[in-house]
Amino acid sequence: MLNNIPNGAESLVYSLIASGVDTCFANPGTSEMHFVAALDRIPGIRCVLGLQENIVTGMADGYYRIAEKPACTLLHCGPGLANGIANLHNARRARSGIVNIVGDHATYHRALDAPLTSDIDAIARTVSDWVRSSARAADVGLDAATAVQVAGQTGGGIATLVLPSDTSWDAGGGVADRLPTLEATPIDPFAVETAARCLRDHGSETLILVGARANMAKALELAHRVARHDGADVLSEYVCARMERGRGRPQIRRVPYVNDAAIKALSRYRRIILVGSRPPVAFFAYPGQAGFQAPEDTVFHTLCRPEQNSVAALTMLADATGAPPVEIPDPGPRPDIVSGPPSQEGLARTLAAVMPDNAIISDESVSYGRDFHAFTHAAPAHDWLHLTGGAIGDGLPVATGAAVAAGGARRVIGLQADGSAMYSVQSLWTQARERLPVTTVILSNRRYNILLGEYRSVGAVPGQTAMNMLDLGNPVIDWPKLAESMGVEAAQATTLERCADLMQQSFKSSAPFLIELVI
């Protein structure tokens, strides 16, 4: 800062802080050095390094889901952004709010097509609600405030601000104040009245389908109350960015992942009230199967869209139907630790048995964990975060970012398929560096098991060439060694009681721990 006039990078930092951003997940490069220097000089933003950009963006996703406010990322040029796109895709599907700061060549250097030059805008637009490239230092502050406004809007948003290096180093940066929060459209009373009439007249054939922030406890309670009053059911979408669940919260089942099962589950309803959700569709198409999972003649009522305030909507609906408050059903006794070889149900029960209060579950268990919810509801209240966009490799970074957001005060437990874990295994290093209380359980089956299932449903027995692409057993990945190489203590378990022991031990420490559970 020269005579109290900030350069562009400094105005960026001041403006981010003024807008409430206090965390930056970063993997910087040459073109961001002035931004790094500004972050260094101006206190107020915690910088967390990820060793690859998909770690960085995945952490920002996990952070938002718990903190409920955006962090920023610091990414280096087009390829750095590209490396982080998969987890930005997941974040977009989770409706998380993230401000990406992508360093770029100086404005006048772009035309020279230096080796790192690429079409950043095109890459950014595939995942962003808003993309802007600052034109000069004087604009950077307001651009940053606008980016935070987009990311911080009700319902989240991905804002990508491209920062040419000269807009960083040039003098004359303008600092911007926080901009007003962009609120979603208020709830439409007509939509409430329509939904109320649907419940009154057709309650027993109506499904209330919750999604997005309607998976938070308050909305779930209201949905449960309304449904109970008129004999309707409540289901959640299969993937939930964050579901508040466990003891004291209503137990909500999800639309099944498997298409046949989903079609069957939805076949009994004639009407679906969408509360932050969308009409359910299959994850993938299969020959001869419907992609749209509800019966063709289903009547859909949109009570509120994903970005709208579902608590307000459901409160209005409860009033309109006259549904009285109800007690949350007791989920039954807390399960005991299961012993013996791992099973899906056994692991879920064991987790429920040992999980500390207010834990955060980062679930990228893929096929193994599809029924975990069924056996974990009697655990203490907790948050459950899913892989939302199907781009594998978000479990470890989301766990890491969630732990950062919780400020070390909550235990994060990662339920992590081994194949997916290898996508973003570098997350473990950040967990060690920041001493985050994350316990990762690697579900080690040494294959892409979901794909083996899909392969068999193609009607074929995998031969050597197929197994070369689906099997992870040659060589076997030594997970404890891999974790320890990045500073995370680890151990292997082949029984559930050993896994329970290791989990409980890990909960006593504030450091990360990894358990390879051989399944």
Added chain:
Amino acid sequence: MLNNIPNGAESLVYSLIASGVDTCFANPGTSEMHFVAALDRIPGIRCVLGLQENIVTGMADGYYRIAEKPACTLLHCGPGLANGIANLHNARRARSGIVNIVGDHATYHRALDAPLTSDIDAIARTVSDWVRSSARAADVGLDAATAVQVAGQTGGGIATLVLPSDTSWDAGGGVADRLPTLEATPIDPFAVETAARCLRDHGSETLILVGARANMAKALELAHRVARHDGADVLSEYVCARMERGRGRPQIRRVPYVNDAAIKALSRYRRIILVGSRPPVAFFAYPGQAGFQAPEDTVFHTLCRPEQNSVAALTMLADATGAPPVEIPDPGPRPDIVSGPPSQEGLARTLAAVMPDNAIISDESVSYGRDFHAFTHAAPAHDWLHLTGGAIGDGLPVATGAAVAAGGARRVIGLQADGSAMYSVQSLWTQARERLPVTTVILSNRRYNILLGEYRSVGAVPGQTAMNMLDLGNPVIDWPKLAESMGVEAAQATTLERCADLMQQSFKSSAPFLIELVI
């Protein structure tokens, strides 16, 4: 295959094989299962699994640089492609030929916006010369042949074929024959005459700047011969996709990386003949420095563009100038192994001392290795591959793909900065799985050293926040453990003689090996 009529996926495999593709670097997902099944049923394509897509695309880049023909990749949907974009960016800058096969939702499923849906075309176009999405099974074969034609053209190309799953599983696939090779524009005799006149009239103030395939031995010999005749100089671009060098080949210096040094090196020339190269520009802009590195009044002559036949062009130029064949200068005695603590020169000399005949060097040494060329030319003939696009994380996968291309017959040596290695560390697992003869030397300085240099040049001493983003020492990555966890034998060296010992040991085995050289 039903009654000998292939489905779309089978026609794809048959057509790829007919077009000469025999290697597929893969990371499949659900939407590619029919393609995987077809690869399994139809022999002829070797499938190599990468545990993350940037490994897959980086391997395809390394493969092309050595095999001089395209492999295909198998990627899963938009996020899978996005994960591989950074190394496709590098491949594009290397002018490698690659056929990407990107699985997508069924054509009729896209509109449902299922979780994995994204704008594949937009992502693909940022790195591709050609993008097509097959519309029906009958088109797949010809689409694939066209993709190989684009990728296999003289001068390479990135072709991305999007394969909706129904075009894979539907019957009625048409098998296409190989299409004719697309040849580059023939050399312009007028360009040859202009270059010859330039050399004749202004030889001593002329630079012959070689790039792309003009870094192969035959072109380098011709460039050397022509330059010698008229007193001109030869330099190579700083980054070379592949340079054939070592004993028996002319020793060509590169335009320096550091901008000041490059400007100085180019300041003595008034004329530059471009042979497969482009006018040199700075990697990054710096305040107050020129981005264009040659003097403003430099006269450029384009003898041939990067995709054109530089051997033909230089042969014509040699004829036009009457430059007689010359002996390749002797590079002097082969260096001895250096002992003691590592230094840049010492490591380069040691490498030159132990390198086996016909080795392949994959160089992602970043700042540490900028002068390696100066001390390695008296080694036996070898190929040297650089990081071409500045997107770090290509060294390990390029080494892996190069080893696949060489069919185990050549030793690959990776000179690998630690920070960059962590971007694509999963490559080690593929090296172990395929038992590839790759010796990786991790240059372990436990920091992003290039960035610390850049940071200091911003004029600041890094404080804690900056070091949180630039230092990799907390925790220290245990490289031998990390490699062993993925099935690669490894050891640490703190002296050059120990490093030499380990390298020589590793050369005796056909398996991969990793050396952490603490620098």
